[in-house]
Amino acid sequence: MAVSTASPTGSFGPPPPTTAGAIVVEGLRKRYGSDGPEAVKGIDFSVAQGEIFGLLGPNGAGKTTTIGVITTRVRPTGGRVLVDGLDVTQDQVAVKLRLAIVPQRPNLDRSLSALENLTFHAAYFGFSRKARRERALELLEQVGLAGREDDRVDQYSGGMAQRLIIARALIHRPQILILDEPTTGLDPQSRLFLWDTMRDLQSRGTTLILTTHDMAEADQLCDRIAIVDHGEVIALDTPRGLRKLLPSEQGVEVVVVAAGDAGTGTGDPLEAVRSTPGVERADVVAEAEGRTTVRAYGAVDAGDLVDRLKRAGLELVELRQLEGSLEDVFVHLTGRELR
Amino acid sequence: MTVRREPGGFLAQALLQPIFFLFIFGRVLPEIGQAQGSYGNLLLPGVMALTAITVSLQNVALPLVIEFSFTKEIEDRLLAPLPAWAVGVEKIVHAALRGIFSAFVLLPIAALVLPDGLQLGGANWPALIGVILGGAIAGGCVGLVMGTIVPANKINIAFAVILTPLLFTGATFYPWESLDSLRWFQVVTLLNPLTYVSEGARAAIGTGEHMATWAIPLGIVGSIAVFGTVGLLGFRRRAID
Missing domain, CATH: 3.40.50.300 (P-loop containing nucleotide triphosphate hydrolases)
Structure with missing residues (x-):
C-alpha cells in the first residue's frame, strides 16, 4: 500500500513546510x-x-x-x-x-x-x-x-x-x-x-x-x-x-532453574534476588517444572543480579525488563472514575 | 445535486404547490364564476415570486439544519481553504439557482393551465430575470437565518410558523396597491420580502397595477442586506465555536 502525497505536477496541494x-x-x-x-x-x-x-x-x-x-x-x-x-x-x-x-x-x-x-x-x-x-x-x-x-x-x-x-x-x-x-x-x-x-x-x-x-x-x-x-x-x-511513570512497575523479571552443579550455592533464588543492590521488593510469582519466576522491583542492576544468581547455583533461563502497559499508565495518571 | 439525482422529488417539492395555486385560483375559480377570468394574469407573477423565494429558502434552511446537527457534512466544507462565511454564501447561491429554475419552469405550465394562456407580450425580460434572481437570493438569505438560528428539533415548527404568513402576506394573490382600503395590512406586508418580488414580477411582466417602481429594487436589496447579514453572522456563530 502506498499513498502518494508528492505532487506530480507541483501545481496542487499546499506549499512545502516552512518551519520545523x-x-x-x-x-x-x-x-x-x-x-x-x-x-x-x-x-x-x-x-x-x-x-x-x-x-x-x-x-x-x-x-x-x-x-x-x-x-x-x-x-x-x-x-x-x-x-x-x-x-x-x-x-x-x-x-x-x-x-x-x-x-x-x-x-x-x-x-x-x-x-x-x-x-x-x-x-x-x-x-x-x-x-x-x-x-x-x-x-x-x-x-x-x-x-x-x-x-x-x-x-x-x-x-x-x-x-x-x-x-x-x-x-x-x-x-x-x-x-x-x-x-x-x-x-x-x-x-x-x-x-x-x-x-x-x-x-x-x-x-x-x-x-x-x-x-x-x-x-x-x-x-x-x-x-x-x-x-x-x-x-x-x-x-x-x-x-516509566508507573512507580511500582519498574524492575526485572527472571526465570531460573537449579544448575546441575549446584556447588556451594544456596539454591534460593528469592534470597539471591533480594540481596542485589537496588531491589526494593521481590516476589516469587510462579514455580513450575523446576523453574522459578521472580520479580524484582526497583532500579535493579541486571548484570549484578545475574552474577548473584549464578553464585547461588542457579541457571538463568529468561530475564526481561518489567514495563507496565500504556493503559496502566493512563489509569495511573487519570484515575478510575467514570466520566 | 438533488435536481439531477431525484428530479421527480425536487420538482414535486418545488412545483406542486404553485401548480395547484395556478390551477385552483387561476382556472377553477374563474370557471365556476367565483373569480374574474383575467385573475390568472395577476396571479402568475405572484406565484413565480413565491416559488423563487420558498424553494430557495427551503433549500438553504433544511439542509443546513440537518448538516449542522446530524450528518455534519458541512464540517468538510468548513475545512476547505475559504473563509467560513464563503461557505454560507455558497449555500445561498446554490439554493437560489434552484429557486430561479423552479420559478421559470412555471411559465410553460401556466401556458397550459391558465384560461388565457401566457400574456407575455409586454414583458421586460431582463427586469423579470433580475427580480426573480433577487427574490431567490433574498429567499436564500431568509433560509440562512432560519437554518442557523432555529434548533434542529424545532425546524418543523419554524417552517409552519414562518412559511404560512410569508405565503399570504407577500402580495402573491392580490396587487399591493389595492390594499389601501386595509391600510394596517398594507403596512404589514411591507415587512415581507415576497411583497417586493411579487410586485416586481408583476411590473416586469406588465400585467396590472403594481407599487411604485423605485420601491421594488429598494425592498429586494434591503431584504438581501438585512437577512443576508443576520444569516451570515448566524452562520459564522454556528461554524466557529
Whole structure:
C-alpha cells in the first residue's frame, strides 16, 4: 500500500513546510460561552514535522476542543496555536490549506457517490476538473475502493466509509493529517490498514496527530504522546518514557532453574534476588517444572543480579525488563472514575 | 445535486404547490364564476415570486439544519481553504439557482393551465430575470437565518410558523396597491420580502397595477442586506465555536 502525497505536477496541494514545528500550541485556553466550563485550561505542546503525535485522554478531557482550535473550527479564549508558523486565528485559509482531518464521526455527503465526495472536496481545493477526477480515482484505488466509485456512500459499510474519508483527507496532499479517534468501531482489518497508511504517510514526511482511547494503538504508532485530562496536559513523553511513570512497575523479571552443579550455592533464588543492590521488593510469582519466576522491583542492576544468581547455583533461563502497559499508565495518571 | 439525482422529488417539492395555486385560483375559480377570468394574469407573477423565494429558502434552511446537527457534512466544507462565511454564501447561491429554475419552469405550465394562456407580450425580460434572481437570493438569505438560528428539533415548527404568513402576506394573490382600503395590512406586508418580488414580477411582466417602481429594487436589496447579514453572522456563530 502506498499513498502518494508528492505532487506530480507541483501545481496542487499546499506549499512545502516552512518551519520545523508543524504545530505549536502555547497556553491554549477555551471557555465555551461567557460563563461556561473551561474545556481547555492552558495546554502547551509542539509537534515536529514528520512526527506521529498522540493526544490521549478520557472523554471530555479537552482533546476534541484542542483539535477544533488547530483546525480553525474553535476560537481559543487564550493562548495561541501555530500551524506551520501560521496563527490559526489570523491565517485561517492558509492553515486550512495545510491540514486535513479524519473526523470522529463520518461526515461524508450521503447524497453523493464516493467519487463525487472526493471530486467535490478537490474542487474546493482548486483542482481542475481533470486533475480532481484523476486524483480521486488514484486514491480510491489506494484505499481499496476501486470499482465502487459510483456507489452512493450511504450503501458503504463502516470500514469502507472510513477508507473513503481517509482518501478524501489525502486529496489535497496535506502537510498535517489529524485523526480524531479514527479506529473506534472498526474491524481489525480496517484498523491494520489505517495503521499501515499512517506509517506510510509518516515515511513520506506527513505530520500526524492522533487522538484515541486505544492505548495499544497509541503505543504502536506514536513517537510522542500527550496525556490530557481536565483540560491540561498531565504527561508528555515517548510511549516508553510514559511507561516509566508507573512507580511500582519498574524492575526485572527472571526465570531460573537449579544448575546441575549446584556447588556451594544456596539454591534460593528469592534470597539471591533480594540481596542485589537496588531491589526494593521481590516476589516469587510462579514455580513450575523446576523453574522459578521472580520479580524484582526497583532500579535493579541486571548484570549484578545475574552474577548473584549464578553464585547461588542457579541457571538463568529468561530475564526481561518489567514495563507496565500504556493503559496502566493512563489509569495511573487519570484515575478510575467514570466520566 | 438533488435536481439531477431525484428530479421527480425536487420538482414535486418545488412545483406542486404553485401548480395547484395556478390551477385552483387561476382556472377553477374563474370557471365556476367565483373569480374574474383575467385573475390568472395577476396571479402568475405572484406565484413565480413565491416559488423563487420558498424553494430557495427551503433549500438553504433544511439542509443546513440537518448538516449542522446530524450528518455534519458541512464540517468538510468548513475545512476547505475559504473563509467560513464563503461557505454560507455558497449555500445561498446554490439554493437560489434552484429557486430561479423552479420559478421559470412555471411559465410553460401556466401556458397550459391558465384560461388565457401566457400574456407575455409586454414583458421586460431582463427586469423579470433580475427580480426573480433577487427574490431567490433574498429567499436564500431568509433560509440562512432560519437554518442557523432555529434548533434542529424545532425546524418543523419554524417552517409552519414562518412559511404560512410569508405565503399570504407577500402580495402573491392580490396587487399591493389595492390594499389601501386595509391600510394596517398594507403596512404589514411591507415587512415581507415576497411583497417586493411579487410586485416586481408583476411590473416586469406588465400585467396590472403594481407599487411604485423605485420601491421594488429598494425592498429586494434591503431584504438581501438585512437577512443576508443576520444569516451570515448566524452562520459564522454556528461554524466557529
